[in-house]
Amino acid sequence: KSVLKTRWLAHQLVHLESVDSTNIWAKKHHHELQHGALVLAEEQTGGRGRLGRSWESSKGEGIWMTLVLEPGLPMHDAGKMTQLAAAAMHQAIVGVTGLPVKIKWPNDLLVGDHKICGILTEASGELTRIERLLVGIGVNVNQQAFSGEIAAVATSLRIMMEQPVSRVALLMLFLEIFEKCYDDYVLHQSYGAVLRVVREHSMLLNQPIDVIRGDQRVAARAVSIHEDGRLEVVYEDGQSELLAGGEVSVRRK
Numbered sequence: 144k145s146v147l148k149t150r151w152l153a154h155q156l157v158h159l160e161s162v163d164s165t166n167i168w169a170k171k172h173h174h175e176l177q178h179g180a181l182v183l184a185e186e187q188t189g190g191r192g193r194l195g196r197s198w199e200s201s202k203g204e205g206i207w208m209t210l211v212l213e214p215g216l217p218m219h220d221a222g223k224m225t226q227l228a229a230a231a232m233h234q235a236i237v238g239v240t241g242l243p244v245k246i247k248w249p250n251d252l253l254v255g256d257h258k259i260c261g262i263l264t265e266a267s268g269e270l271t272r273i274e275r276l277l278v279g280i281g282v283n284v285n286q287q288a289f290s291g292e293i294a295a296v297a298t299s300l301r302i303m304m305e306q307p308v309s310r311v312a313l314l315m316l317f318l319e320i321f322e323k324c325y326d327d328y329v330l331h332q333s334y335g336a337v338l339r340v341v342r343e344h345s346m347l348l349n350q351p352i353d354v355i356r357g358d359q360r361v362a363a364r365a366v367s368i369h370e371d372g373r374l375e376v377v378y379e380d381g382q383s384e385l386l387a388g389g390e391v392s393v394r395r396k
């Protein structure tokens with residue numbers, strides 16, 4: 144992999160033809176995977192999103208991958224890593240395509256109203272410390288169309304650019320940016336660049352939203368992305384709350 148310019152990220156690379164889910168594969172093979180490992184698949188047959196939803200991962204048309212990390216951070220910092228991955232992928236997609244990408248807190252990238260990338264972060268360990276973090280990322284790169292239910296919500300870089308986009312170029316750029324952000328944060332406690340990106344390109348900030356927990360739906364306004372990666376919302380009665388990504392869904396009205 145001569146084009147790969149990272150210092151430590153993805154030096155262990157597992158490239159699978161077909162797998163149920165790269166996150167599940169990484170969990171099953173955890174004893175073979177070191178910090179920084181990248182599990183990449185051409186196709187997923189059981190790709191998953193948040194809350195058990197499914198993620199369509201057609202053959203050869205996307206980047207379906209899981210990064211294996213051992214950041215040694217407190218468990219409550221897991222959400223900051225999702226923001227870090229979103230910011231890094233945002234910069235990589237903009238760098239390769241120039242598209243106007245928006246970040247929908249906590250884990251999706253969109254172009255217009257259509258989802259181009261989703262992130263599924265799974266932490267294992269004790270209550271206090273992250274032992275291992277799996278950052279699963281799916282990017283729709285070269286699909287020419289989507290069918291069924293997701294046609295209304297999904298798009299690809301190829302559809303938006305009206306020409307094919309190099310998965311390798313995007314992946315390489317993403318890995319370099321992610322490694323830089325990760326080292327800044329984990330080694331140098333510097334998280335400001337990530338916050339600037341997720342705040343500047345947020346599609347929710349200063350917008351009316353619905354906060355959804357189970358079948359409960361409450362109207363609110365998104366007011367800021369806190370330094371710890373949580374979303375601050377203000378409800379109609381004036382009460383405010385900091386939301387962690389794992390516990391809620393938010394919808395723009």
Ligand code: ATP
Nearest residue numbers: 192193194196197198199258283293296297392393
């Ligand atoms: P949330 O706001 O809670 O994240 P969501 O609707 O974005 O809700 P996710 O769990 O983030 O849901 O993502 C899974 C959903 O994404 C699926 O239910 C489906 O609608 C959609 N989806 C599935 N595959 C793809 C894909 N390849 N590209 C874009 N969207 C997809």
Ligand code: BTN
Nearest residue numbers: 164190191192193261262279281
């Ligand atoms: C979401 O938007 O809910 C997150 C979708 C995450 C999809 C990626 S594709 C690679 C990795 N493996 C999975 O099964 N899911 C993630």
